[in-house]
Amino acid sequence: MLRDSAADFVRASTDHKRLRKLRGTSPGYDAALARQMGELGWFGILVPEQYSGLGLGFAAMAVVVQELGKGLLADPMVPIVVLAGQTLRRGGNEALKERQLSGLASGSLAPCVAWQEGLGGLDASAIETRADATGEGVRLVGRKRFVAGAGGATGFLVTAKSARGCGIYWVEKDAPGLKVSFEWRADGTPSGVVELDGVLVPPASVLTAPSAQGLLGLERAIEEAAVMASAEMLGVMEAGLQMTLEYMRNRVQFGKPIGSFQALQHKAVDLYVQQELARAVLGEAVQALDGGASGAESSMIASRCKSRCSDAGTRITREAIQLHGAIGFTDEYDVGLYLKRALVLSGWLGNASAHRRRFAALSAQHAEV
Amino acid sequence: MDFPTPTQDWNAMTDEEFRRRAADLFGTHVPRHLCHLNRRPRWAEVKDWYMTMSSHGWLVPGWPVEYGGMGLSPAKFLIYVEELERSGAPRVMDQGLMNLGPVLIARGSEAQRRKYLPRILSGEHLWCQGYSEPNAGSDLASLRTEAHLEGDEFVVNGQKIWTSVAFDATHMFALVRTDKTVKKQAGISFLMIDMNQPGVTVRPIRNIAGHEELCEVFLDNVRTPRDCLVGGLNEGWQVAKALLGFERIWSGSPRQSILALLRLERFAKLSGKMDDAGFVDRLTQIKMDVLDSASAYDRFAQIMRTGGSFGFEVSVLKIWATETCQRVTELMVEAAGEAGTLTGDVDLGGEAIDILYPFLECRAFTIYGGSSQVQRNILAKSVLNLPA
Numbered sequence: 056m057l058r059d060s061a062a063d064f065v066r067a068s069t070d071h072k073r074l075r076k077l078r079g080t081s082p083g084y085d086a087a088l089a090r091q092m093g094e095l096g097w098f099g100i101l102v103p104e105q106y107s108g109l110g111l112g113f114a115a116m117a118v119v120v121q122e123l124g125k126g127l128l129a130d131p132m133v134p135i136v137v138l139a140g141q142t143l144r145r146g147g148n149e150a151l152k153e154r155q156l157s158g159l160a161s162g163s164l165a166p167c168v169a170w171q172e173g174l175g176g177l178d179a180s181a182i183e184t185r186a187d188a189t190g191e192g193v194r195l196v197g198r199k200r201f202v203a204g205a206g207g208a209t210g211f212l213v214t215a216k217s218a219r220g221c222g223i224y225w226v227e228k229d230a231p232g233l234k235v236s237f238e239w240r241a242d243g244t245p246s247g248v249v250e251l252d253g254v255l256v257p258p259a260s261v262l263t264a265p266s267a268q269g270l271l272g273l274e275r276a277i278e279e280a281a282v283m284a285s286a287e288m289l290g291v292m293e294a295g296l297q298m299t300l301e302y303m304r305n306r307v308q309f310g311k312p313i314g315s316f317q318a319l320q321h322k323a324v325d326l327y328v329q330q331e332l333a334r335a336v337l338g339e340a341v342q343a344l345d346g347g348a349s350g351a352e353s354s355m356i357a358s359r360c361k362s363r364c365s366d367a368g369t370r371i372t373r374e375a376i377q378l379h380g381a382i383g384f385t386d387e388y389d390v391g392l393y394l395k396r397a398l399v400l401s402g403w404l405g406n407a408s409a410h411r412r413r414f415a416a417l418s419a420q421h422a423e424v
Numbered sequence: 425m426d427f428p429t430p431t432q433d434w435n436a437m438t439d440e441e442f443r444r445r446a447a448d449l450f451g452t453h454v455p456r457h458l459c460h461l462n463r464r465p466r467w468a469e470v471k472d473w474y475m476t477m478s479s480h481g482w483l484v485p486g487w488p489v490e491y492g493g494m495g496l497s498p499a500k501f502l503i504y505v506e507e508l509e510r511s512g513a514p515r516v517m518d519q520g521l522m523n524l525g526p527v528l529i530a531r532g533s534e535a536q537r538r539k540y541l542p543r544i545l546s547g548e549h550l551w552c553q554g555y556s557e558p559n560a561g562s563d564l565a566s567l568r569t570e571a572h573l574e575g576d577e578f579v580v581n582g583q584k585i586w587t588s589v590a591f592d593a594t595h596m597f598a599l600v601r602t603d604k605t606v607k608k609q610a611g612i613s614f615l616m617i618d619m620n621q622p623g624v625t626v627r628p629i630r631n632i633a634g635h636e637e638l639c640e641v642f643l644d645n646v647r648t649p650r651d652c653l654v655g656g657l658n659e660g661w662q663v664a665k666a667l668l669g670f671e672r673i674w675s676g677s678p679r680q681s682i683l684a685l686l687r688l689e690r691f692a693k694l695s696g697k698m699d700d701a702g703f704v705d706r707l708t709q710i711k712m713d714v715l716d717s718a719s720a721y722d723r724f725a726q727i728m729r730t731g732g733s734f735g736f737e738v739s740v741l742k743i744w745a746t747e748t749c750q751r752v753t754e755l756m757v758e759a760a761g762e763a764g765t766l767t768g769d770v771d772l773g774g775e776a777i778d779i780l781y782p783f784l785e786c787r788a789f790t791i792y793g794g795s796s797q798v799q800r801n802i803l804a805k806s807v808l809n810l811p812a
């Protein structure tokens with residue numbers, strides 16, 4: 056049912072012309088559509104009922120995100136609903152959680168997580184941003200990068216370190232000392248650069264107090280978001296492959312549809328194999344997240360999932376260009392939009408290479424236990 | 425029009441001396457602001473550079489001296505190309521230099537050579553290549569743009585597409601259908617067309633990297649004099665294939681992969697990736713792919729240098745060079761992680777590198793000039809002798 060309503064939404068709302076117009080603008084997605092998604096209740100899918108959410112699981116979330124991915128419409132979902140929502144859920148500040156999560160579920164608030172710095176990477180604790188204690192709370196000093204969803208964010212969950220370890224702090228988007236600028240991703244959507252020049256955080260805005268375990272909740276949320284980004288990637292690759300098969304059926308060269316050439320048939324089949332591997336590992340990862348698999352187990356399947364989906368998504372959409380010939384190399388033709396979205400999703404929250412390394416490290420740890 | 429008189433017998437120089445001269449000339453004159461440009465420059469931007477090269481007699485290394493080229497031996501030609509690449513020189517309007525010139529030299533009349541070659545050298549005529557059509561890509565012979573004679577003129581009607589930089593061109597050389605009653609390849613002629621006339625409409629098409637380079641060209645009762653036919657009537661298919669020596673292996677040159685590899689290595693040093701054994705293994709693998717691409721190219725170059733000839737096996741070069749180049753850019757995107765998916769110059773700790781543009785640009789290398797699949801078909805059929 057959820058799949059049907061998401062598919063209906065995508066059918067009614069997919070508009071690649073609008074997407075092209077939104078490139079290079081902030082927030083990079085259509086605010087009216089995001090409002091509709093909110094009205095459909097999708098922002099509340101993962102939010103527990105006690106915070107006015109639907110309290111559904113990742114299986115439901117994955118279905119919606121995958122469908123939205125087919126129409127290149129998923130953009131505000133994963134950064135806000137999954138990454139920020141799940142980070143909030145695991146925070147220790149009940150009043151802040153209550154306010155932010157119910158706002159998120161209703162679509163009135165759009166929190167984002169600002170955790171990466173420098174050249175990025177998956178190690179959430181590899182940060183320089185400091186939280187310096189003052190009389191009224193702490194002051195944040197640092198520079199965050201690769202903040203997805205930053206364009207439409209109402210505020211940021213910022214990671215910072217102090218003598219006691221790393222903590223997570225809530226900062227409103229117009230807080231004095233906060234500056235948000237953008238770098239532009241392959242698909243023209245903004246990636247936030249968040250500069251904190253002594254931003255004051257009162258005790259009431261500390262989501263997670265600094266400690267050696269202060270980022271565990273975030274790390275878990277990153278994993279969950281990586282799996283949901285993979286679900287979006289599955290939608291992107293499915294649409295990219297469908298479009299390509301359709302073209303191969305219709306494009307005639309040498310008196311035949313090019314899809315009749317065995318060399319191209321085998322190419323298409325290889326892409327299909329990748330898509331089905333992605334679907335299988337995603338299914339297993341979603342089950343692990345919903346079924347309460349142990350930390351190590353779900354971490355490993357999450358990395359396997361993100362790695363496969365990143366590779367499959369970029370490979371399928373790259374080959375889609377080749378199979379289209381010159382028309383695939385144009386901006387006017389839609390298949391290129393799918394390649395660019397696939398690039399963005401493959402890089403975000405750790406690309407295939409980063410997750411292979413993570414998987415190897417986790418396997419080694421697992422073997423020791 | 426006269427041809428500029430040659431100033432020097434370049435081939436009499438030692439290779440070292442010639443290399444020094446080339447490096448000197450390019451180094452002095454290459455416009456710095458256009459070096460290693462991340463898009464194809466417009467004519468207005470590169471005109472001065474083109475004219476400088478032309479006035480020094482260094483514009484076309486491959487044409488014979490009597491037509492204003494440098495008449496370089498294959499060995500010297502290679503050095504020329506290496507040094508030009510090293511200098512980072514921008515790409516100029518090169519269809520006249522690389523394609524039409526050699527075709528006229530091989531198959532044109534003396535009158536055509538005297539009329540058109542000097543005007544290519546002087547930058548008065550800027551050419552584009554009008555081969556592909558909406559329904560004639562890999563299957564070029566099925567092209568439909570047609571021409572018929574009316575008195576002393578051909579009248580041309582049809583549509584060309586993917587015509588690179590047609591908006592800056594003054595002229596187009598085109599393949600057109602002049603006989604519909606015979607086998608497809610046997611009814612095609614090679615025509616030169618002045619673009620500056622009513623009936624020629626050029627529409628730019630934005631490419632995947634966001635730049636305008638490709639065009640659609642509509643030809644509606646466009647006229648061209650009978651003496652703009654190159655080769656005989658219905659001989660266009662053979663004429664179009666009459667490329668000279670190095671132009672045949674050019675599309676298999678390792679230059680693009682070498683440039684991409686240099687960028688990747690610079691990035692690896694800047695980002696500390698060289699401490700990562702897993703990455704170094706992959707980098708080394710791709711580096712060897714590039715070096716072997718260069719070796720394969722040199723092997724064919726050596727055959728040319730010594731006056732030998734080769735057949736369809738040359739397709740190996742283009743497949744490996746272009747696909748390797750793509751893999752280099754893919755590794756770069758992957759190695760850069762989050763930063764690898766940003767557009768434009770990305771700050772990688774002190775130096776800005778554009779990661780995405782080369783990745784997107786080289787998607788086209790395996791599509792034009794005979795796609796990777798078409799090259800494989802050629803090898804399977806004509807070299808491996810597999811049945812149809």
Ligand SMILES: Cc1cc2nc3c(=O)[nH]c(=O)nc-3n(C[C@H](O)[C@H](O)[C@H](O)COP(=O)(O)OP(=O)(O)OC[C@H]3O[C@@H](n4cnc5c(N)ncnc54)[C@H](O)[C@@H]3O)c2cc1C
Nearest residue numbers: 377378380381553555556561562586587588788792795797
């Ligand atoms: C950047 C760029 C610049 C260009 N510049 C020019 C120019 O200046 N002038 C000009 O005339 N043209 C130009 N072209 C066009 C180019 O020559 C064509 O793109 C090329 O011939 C392929 O044709 P197509 O794009 O119609 O693809 P198609 O021929 O439709 O091919 C689509 C897909 O089918 C595959 N395929 C086709 N036939 C077979 C087969 N028999 N067996 C197996 N696979 C097959 C192809 O490899 C490709 O993957 C340019 C193209 C590009 C991308």
